[in-house]
Amino acid sequence: MSTIIKGGTLVTESDSFKADVVINGGIIAAIGRNFTPDPGTEVVDARGKFVMPGGIDAHVHFQLPFCGTVSSDDFENGTKAAACGGVTTIIDYAIQVKGRPVMEAVENRRAEAEGKVCIDYSLHAGMTDWNEKSPRDMERLVEYGIPTIKMFMIYKAQGWMADDYMLYSALEETAKCGAMIELHAESVFVMEGLIERYHKDYRRLGAWGHALSRPSFVEEEAVQRAIKWAEVTGGRVYIVHMSAGASANAVKAGQERGVNVYAETCPQYLLLDESVFKRKDGHLYATCPQIKKKEDSARLWQGVINGDVSLITTDTCTFNKKQKARWGGDFTKIPYGLPGVENMVPLMYTYGVGKKRFSLNRFVQLVSANPARLHGLYPRKGTLNIGSDADLVVFDPGSKFTIRPGRLQTNCDWSPYDGWKLTGYPAMTFSRGRLVARSGKFVGTVGAGKFVARAPWGSIEGRIKR
Numbered sequence: 534m535s536t537i538i539k540g541g542t543l544v545t546e547s548d549s550f551k552a553d554v555v556i557n558g559g560i561i562a563a564i565g566r567n568f569t570p571d572p573g574t575e576v577v578d579a580r581g582k583f584v585m586p587g588g589i590d591a592h593v594h595f596q597l598p599f600c601g602t603v604s605s606d607d608f609e610n611g612t613k614a615a616a617c618g619g620v621t622t623i624i625d626y627a628i629q630v631k632g633r634p635v636m637e638a639v640e641n642r643r644a645e646a647e648g649k650v651c652i653d654y655s656l657h658a659g660m661t662d663w664n665e666k667s668p669r670d671m672e673r674l675v676e677y678g679i680p681t682i683k684m685f686m687i688y689k690a691q692g693w694m695a696d697d698y699m700l701y702s703a704l705e706e707t708a709k710c711g712a713m714i715e716l717h718a719e720s721v722f723v724m725e726g727l728i729e730r731y732h733k734d735y736r737r738l739g740a741w742g743h744a745l746s747r748p749s750f751v752e753e754e755a756v757q758r759a760i761k762w763a764e765v766t767g768g769r770v771y772i773v774h775m776s777a778g779a780s781a782n783a784v785k786a787g788q789e790r791g792v793n794v795y796a797e798t799c800p801q802y803l804l805l806d807e808s809v810f811k812r813k814d815g816h817l818y819a820t821c822p823q824i825k826k827k828e829d830s831a832r833l834w835q836g837v838i839n840g841d842v843s844l845i846t847t848d849t850c851t852f853n854k855k856q857k858a859r860w861g862g863d864f865t866k867i868p869y870g871l872p873g874v875e876n877m878v879p880l881m882y883t884y885g886v887g888k889k890r891f892s893l894n895r896f897v898q899l900v901s902a903n904p905a906r907l908h909g910l911y912p913r914k915g916t917l918n919i920g921s922d923a924d925l926v927v928f929d930p931g932s933k934f935t936i937r938p939g940r941l942q943t944n945c946d947w948s949p950y951d952g953w954k955l956t957g958y959p960a961m962t963f964s965r966g967r968l969v970a971r972s973g974k975f976v977g978t979v980g981a982g983k984f985v986a987r988a989p990w991g992s993i994e995g996r997i998k999r
C-alpha cells in the first residue's frame with residue numbers, strides 16, 4: 534500500500550521545492566529525491582504539477598433542512614464534489630434543537646454522514662441554548678474533538694438565535710476550555726425591520742429586495758458588537774462568511790487591539806457583486822448574508838491579501854433551480870444558499886495566484902494551512918509533513934477548465950460561475966493516500982471518509998499566520 538508521487542513541485546504555506554513524496558499506510562512517510570521505489574509501489578508522475586496539501590472547506594451544509602427544503606448535495610455527493618475540486622476535508626454543522634442536548638445533534642449528524650462521506654470530515658456544534666449546564670456541554674464538545682461552537686445572531690424564528698448575553702456568556706467559557714465561537718453576525722432587529730419594510734413592495738422589487746434589506750452595516754454592526762464581547766471576556770470569536778468591507782475594517786481594528794477575532798470569507802463575496810440580484814435569475818444567487826457591493830469585494834480581497842481575512846471557505850448549501858423556484862417572486866421565501874465546495878480551490882488559484890493578487894504559498898495558506906490551524910487539524914492536515922495524513926492534491930497549473938454545471942459533480946443544475954474560464958485545476962486528489970478524484974471525476978470509495986477529532990485551541994503549535 535505505498536505510493537510515490539514523483540517529480541512534482543511541493544507547495545506548502547511556506548515553501549515551494551521539487552521533491553518526491555512517499556505515502557505509506559495513508560500517511561506521508563518520506564519527502565526527498567531519488568528514492569528507489571519498492572516493487573509494487575504505485576508511481577504517480579507529477580512532473581510539471583504542484584503537489585499541495587488538500588483543500589479544507591471549514592464551512593459546508595450538506596443535506597441541510599433549510600427554508601422548507603433540504604440542500605441537494607448530501608454527504609455522499611457533497612464530499613464527492615469536494616474531492617473532485619481538490620478538497621480533502623470538510624467541516625459541516627450539527628445544530629442543537631432548542632431544549633435537546635447538543636451532543637444528540639452531534640450524534641445524529643454523524644449518523645447521517647457515516648457510510649456516505651468520501652473524504653474526512655468534522656462537525657462544528659451549534660449551541661442554541663444557554664443555561665447552567667452549557668459550560669460543561671462546551672467542555673464536553675472540546676473533549677470530544679469539536680472545539681468550534683456555532684452561534685447565530687439571527688434566526689429568531691428557527692430557535693437558533695443567541696442573544697447578546699448568551700454570546701457573552703459563551704465567549705467567557707471559550708477562554709477557559711480552548712473553544713472558539715464561530716459566529717453568524719448580522720444585526721437582527723434592524724435586518725428584520727428592513728425585511729418587513731421592503732417586503733411590502735416585494736412584487737416590484739423581486740430578488741433585489743434581498744439586497745436592499747441587508748445592507749453592509751447590518752453585518753458590520755453585529756461584527757463590532759461581537760468583537761466587543763470577545764474583547765471584554767478574553768474569548769475567541771470567528772466570523773463566518775464575512776461579506777462586508779466594513780466588517781473587515783472592524784476585524785482588523787480588533788486584531789490590532791489584541792482581540793482574538795478571526796474571519797473567513799467565501800468566493801462568492803470576492804468574485805460576485807449585488808448586481809446579480811438584478812438579473813432575471815437573480816433569485817438563484819440569494820444566500821445569507823447576501824452578496825454585497827463591488828467596493829465590499831475590493832476590501833475583502835485586500836483583507837485576503839494582507840491577513841485581515843484568515844481563510845477561504847464556501848458556505849456550500851446547494852439548492853437547484855426547482856428548489857429556488859419555491860420563492861414565487863417573494864424574496865423572503867428564497868432557499869438561501871449556493872453551491873461552492875467543488876470550485877473553491879481552482880477559483881482561488883485562478884483569481885488569486887493567476888491574477889497575481891497573492892503568492893502560491895499564500896494560496897495554500899488560505900485554502901489549507903490556515904483552515905487547519907484555526908480548526909485544530911494542523912499539522913495532521915494542512916501541510917506536507919512527514920507523519921501528516923496523505924491528503925494531497927496534484928494540481929495542474931496549466932490545465933484549462935470552463936465551469937459548466939453539467940461538468941461538475943455537484944447535484945446543482947446551475948452555477949454562479951457558469952461559463953467562467955479557469956486556468957489551473959486539480960489533476961488528482963488523494964485522501965489518506967487513496968486516489969479519490971482524477972481530472973474532476975470521482976474515483977474513490979463511498980463511505981471511506983472518517984470523522985476527525987480536532988484539537989482544542991492552545992494545544993497546537995503556532996497561532997494563525999497572517
Ligand SMILES: [Zn+2]
Pocket residue numbers: 592594848
Ligand atoms: Zn453557513
